[in-house]
Amino acid sequence: MARQKPLQLYRNIGIIAHIDAGKTTTTERILYYTGRKHQIVDVHDTKEGKGSTTTDYLEQERKRGITIQSAAVSAEWKGHQINLIDTPGHVDFTIEVNRSLRVLDGAVVVFDGVAGVEPQTETNWRLADQYNVPRLCYVNKMDRIGADFAHCVQGIRERLGADALLCQVPLGSHDEFVGMADLVAGVGYLWKGDDKDSPWDTVPLEEIPARVDFSAAADRQWVADLPRLRVETIERALEMDDAAFEKLLEAGDVEAFIRGGDFSVELLKRCIRKGCVAGALVPVLCGSSYKNKGVQQLLDAVVDYLPYPGENGGIAIVDQDGHVTGEQGVVDDAPARALAFKVINDPFGTLTFCRVYSGVIRKGDTLLNVTRNRKERIGRIVEVQASATREIEEVRAGDICAFVSLKETETGDSLSDPAHPALLERMRFPEPVISVSVEAKNRNDVDKLSTALYKMVKADPSLRLEVDKETGQTVLKGMGELHLEITIDRMRTELGVDAVMGKPRVSFREAFGQAVEHTYTHKKQTGGSGQFAEVKMIFEPGEPGSGVVFSDEVVGGRVPREYIPAVEHAVRTESREGQVAGYEVVDFRARLVDGKYHDVDSSALAFEIATRACFREAHRLSRPKLLEPVMKLEVVTEPAYLGDVIGDINRRRGTVSDQGQRGTQAYVQGFVPLAEMFGYINFLRSATSGRGTFTMEFDHYQEVPAGMVEKLMEKEAR
Numbered sequence: 001m002a003r004q005k006p007l008q009l010y011r012n013i014g015i016i017a018h019i020d021a022g023k024t025t026t027t028e029r030i031l032y033y034t035g036r037k038h039q040i041v042d043v044h045d046t047k048e049g050k051g052s053t054t055t056d057y058l059e060q061e062r063k064r065g066i067t068i069q070s071a072a073v074s075a076e077w078k079g080h081q082i083n084l085i086d087t088p089g090h091v092d093f094t095i096e097v098n099r100s101l102r103v104l105d106g107a108v109v110v111f112d113g114v115a116g117v118e119p120q121t122e123t124n125w126r127l128a129d130q131y132n133v134p135r136l137c138y139v140n141k142m143d144r145i146g147a148d149f150a151h152c153v154q155g156i157r158e159r160l161g162a163d164a165l166l167c168q169v170p171l172g173s174h175d176e177f178v179g180m181a182d183l184v185a186g187v188g189y190l191w192k193g194d195d196k197d198s199p200w201d202t203v204p205l206e207e208i209p210a211r212v213d214f215s216a217a218a219d220r221q222w223v224a225d226l227p228r229l230r231v232e233t234i235e236r237a238l239e240m241d242d243a244a245f246e247k248l249l250e251a252g253d254v255e256a257f258i259r260g261g262d263f264s265v266e267l268l269k270r271c272i273r274k275g276c277v278a279g280a281l282v283p284v285l286c287g288s289s290y291k292n293k294g295v296q297q298l299l300d301a302v303v304d305y306l307p308y309p310g311e312n313g314g315i316a317i318v319d320q321d322g323h324v325t326g327e328q329g330v331v332d333d334a335p336a337r338a339l340a341f342k343v344i345n346d347p348f349g350t351l352t353f354c355r356v357y358s359g360v361i362r363k364g365d366t367l368l369n370v371t372r373n374r375k376e377r378i379g380r381i382v383e384v385q386a387s388a389t390r391e392i393e394e395v396r397a398g399d400i401c402a403f404v405s406l407k408e409t410e411t412g413d414s415l416s417d418p419a420h421p422a423l424l425e426r427m428r429f430p431e432p433v434i435s436v437s438v439e440a441k442n443r444n445d446v447d448k449l450s451t452a453l454y455k456m457v458k459a460d461p462s463l464r465l466e467v468d469k470e471t472g473q474t475v476l477k478g479m480g481e482l483h484l485e486i487t488i489d490r491m492r493t494e495l496g497v498d499a500v501m502g503k504p505r506v507s508f509r510e511a512f513g514q515a516v517e518h519t520y521t522h523k524k525q526t527g528g529s530g531q532f533a534e535v536k537m538i539f540e541p542g543e544p545g546s547g548v549v550f551s552d553e554v555v556g557g558r559v560p561r562e563y564i565p566a567v568e569h570a571v572r573t574e575s576r577e578g579q580v581a582g583y584e585v586v587d588f589r590a591r592l593v594d595g596k597y598h599d600v601d602s603s604a605l606a607f608e609i610a611t612r613a614c615f616r617e618a619h620r621l622s623r624p625k626l627l628e629p630v631m632k633l634e635v636v637t638e639p640a641y642l643g644d645v646i647g648d649i650n651r652r653r654g655t656v657s658d659q660g661q662r663g664t665q666a667y668v669q670g671f672v673p674l675a676e677m678f679g680y681i682n683f684l685r686s687a688t689s690g691r692g693t694f695t696m697e698f699d700h701y702q703e704v705p706a707g708m709v710e711k712l713m714e715k716e717a718r
């Protein structure tokens with residue numbers, strides 16, 4: 001079957017926000033205005049047994065609709081299909097945002113008009129930069145007391161470094177927030193009420209001063225500035241298109257250009273779209289989702305300015321080492337290729353959410369999971385929708401869908417037509433920085449626990465599962481205390497397995513302190529045949545994030561080629577346990593420069609043993625370092641408590657990088673070692689009479705100061 005709706009009419013977007021900025025409210029309003037709302041209510045009604053005339057089977061399908069909705073929903077707006085992919089706000093889930101961004105074509109960044117740019121918005125903004133995702137900024141909550149559009153726009157420009165293009169300006173704020181000026185269309189919208197279906201008057205820009213009157217001087221100033229702001233917006237937008245800009249230059253200025261007849265709102269929109277898709281500028285909108293103002297205009301902007309699938313390029317094709325080898329565009333007429341970006345377990349099986357980049361995938365097809373080199377048969381395919389699940393026969397380039405009960409595929413994996421395999425660039429996942437031991441609450445649940453943990457890890461690539469060699473305990477690693485707690489909680493609610501966690505521990509690392517050249521000879525004579533191998537190696541510390549790099553620099557066959565893989569393998573496995581305290585050794589270069597062998601007694605095993613010993617001794621000789629994760633912290637509190645909070649950061653071996661005032665609240669930002677941050681919430685509550693809040697996320701690894709190593713290790717052992 002051919003494509004029914006042209007690709008140009010699709011938008012795969014995410015809503016990005018700091019917690020409480022209003023993502024949920026905005027999404028709900030979007031679903032309401034796109035006509036999906038009553039269907040969601042249907043789902044809840046049936047869940048509670050009201051008015052259900054469906055069979056059990058359908059009942060289950062409806063419940064599954066709710067699961068799907070937690071990952072993505074689709075809505076129709078003016079003939080366009082908008083797929084909204086979920087991106088949670090909490091810092092411990094940067095990973096979720098990360099994996100969604102990989103498959104998004106555009107994003108709406110929601111700001112709280114009072115708080116302005118908040119830390120998580122900043123983090124997610126940088127991620128969106130990494131993935132080149134075009135964005136719109138929506139300044140929400142303009143009806144709140146203290147809402148300050150200017151402050152928010154300034155934050156977008158200065159803290160996020162974005163070229164913010166004012167497309168809308170609020171008319172009034174707080175309880176006088178009555179409408180907005182649309183600088184693109186050159187009109188104002190004045191709402192007649194706060195209800196969802198309240199109509200509005202559309203008036204020419206020039207009439208606005210006569211229609212509104214505000215008590216706040218700042219609000220009056222915005223109205224007075226409207227003509228100037230519109231000119232600025234038009235000028236900046238036309239710069240995005242050479243032909244349009246030339247015409248503007250010919251005309252002399254914006255007013256003459258408009259009078260001259262070459263100007264149209266459509267032309268302006270095309271220029272803004274061009275700039276937005278290229279990431280050169282970011283349109284700024286405003287509204288109050290809660291008071292039902294601005295959401296329809298936001299939807300218009302999504303359609304007008306954010307790219308359709310493939311408009312902004314496709315996805316990189318990489319080799320096994322992650323080096324880019326090509327690009328996969330979004331095309332129908334090509335071998336099938338898709339990327340899995342989310343896996344959810346629900347009581348009816350596994351749902352694997354995929355973004356299709358090229359070709360068509362049909363029910364019953366067999367694809368290759370290129371990441372794992374395993375065949376995967378496509379059973380049922382479900383469409384992402386806000387209402388009950390709808391099975392579909394096929395999905396095509398640009399689509400987002402869920403495959404039911406895939407066996408092999410994990411988040412980040414590539415699926416391809418087996419005849420044309422390609423590895424699509426996966427998301428970059430941060431390394432876990434914290435670990436806890438996990439045990440089944442009930443002794444009979446031991447087996448169930450390991451299956452459940454396996455499922456959780458499969459669905460969330462920022463989790464790791466390990467077995468502690470010394471204690472034999474199962475260890476779960478993640479991004480933060482909350483991340484691990486929520487994982488354990490989800491295991492209970494989603495998979496029915498109760499588990500208890502041990503004390504959280506920091507994931508330390510180790511590094512070479514300096515370059516070392518070292519030779520090790522392994523020689524053993526036991527009766528008949530012996531073992532012999534000698535390696536001479538140079539170990540050098542590398543840049544943070546450079547990983548383990550091995551190079552074979554042996555000349556003249558002094559170590560036969562067939563033994564080189566054994567040497568590399570030994571370096572990699574031995575580096576999992578360093579000589580300071582048994583933590584993974586990271587970021588170094590291992591150069592095999594010379595060696596000796598024996599015709600009869602040498603073997604891969606002998607070289608492996610020699611290399612392992614060489615590594616251990618060299619690491620010890622290099623004055624090895626212990627590295628600890630350092631977190632970026634932001635605390636927001638009433639100004640009276642700021643001094644105590646800063647004093648405490650210093651006591652925790654932290655440093656303050658910035659402090660200041662936002663509205664009535666004071667904030668401080670800094671860096672603090674994770675090892676000092678357990679239970680921070682309790683400190684903050686008592687120090688600020690329960691009024692302070694904080695966000696924290698991993699920033700970098702840093703050497704533990706010499707005097708602290710033993711102290712920390714003692715603390716760990718307890």
Ligand SMILES: Nc1nc2c(ncn2[C@@H]2O[C@H](COP(=O)(O)OP(=O)(O)OP(=O)(O)O)[C@@H](O)[C@H]2O)c(=O)[nH]1
Pocket residue numbers: 017018019020021022023024025026088089090140141142143144287288289290291
């Ligand atoms: N005054 C006002 N309140 C709003 C507005 N939008 C959302 N809120 C309120 O702000 C709070 C947080 O809104 P949510 O929509 O749940 O925010 P969220 O970003 O989804 O929050 P998380 O799900 O926790 O990340 C709720 O109490 C909302 O009612 C708005 O436009 N004006």
